[in-house]
Amino acid sequence: MSPALSAGRRARSVTRMSEPQRSAPDDDVGQGPADRPTVFEACGGAPAMLALARAWHARCLADPEAAHPFTHRPIHPQHSERLAAYWGESLGGPPAYTSALGTEADVVRTHSGNGPHDSLDAAATACFVAALDDAGLPADPALRDTLARWFVWSNHLVNHGWPTPADVPDDLRLPRWDWEGPVS
Secondary structure, three states, X not given: OOHHHHHHHHHHHOOOOOOOOOOOOHHHOOOOXXXXXXXXXXXOHHHHHHHHHHHHHHHHHHOOOOOHHHHOOOOOOOHHHHHHHHHHHHOOOOOOOOOOOOOHHHHHHHHOOOXXXXXHXXXXXXXXXXXXXXXXXXXXXXXXXXXXXXXXXXXXXXXXOOOOHHHOOOOOOOOEEEOOEXXX
């Protein structure tokens, strides 16, 4: 079983994630940070992020559980493009989201106040893992595992950090993730 698929299955059984896994992928032994591209670059940059965002969104809309959040209000006409910019920036790409589209506080406010939704989180993660293939991302197991771990971690931060939108502070910074986990 691939590490990414395994991560997707693990996410189904996670009820609350207090801290992400921080272990480095096994195949990066001997490679320093300067020798390795960012996760964003390893995916294929902005075109890959857009393909992934579109594939994930399509999978979510086709999944009865994962579609739920998209049925309550109109979705921005450039939702996938905005999501790709956000994901790319979080994974080491340029500040395409925060320089022109919004703030981390905006994103978190949009997703806060919905209470626990473990089955939705698991469905969204399963859609993400499957979308990696749909989008044609590299089949590298270390990359796939890193992306799956990042998605679970990021989803937790965005959806479960504050009980209501009013509780979200204005000065949140978009969280970054590299091969080894969250970047401080």
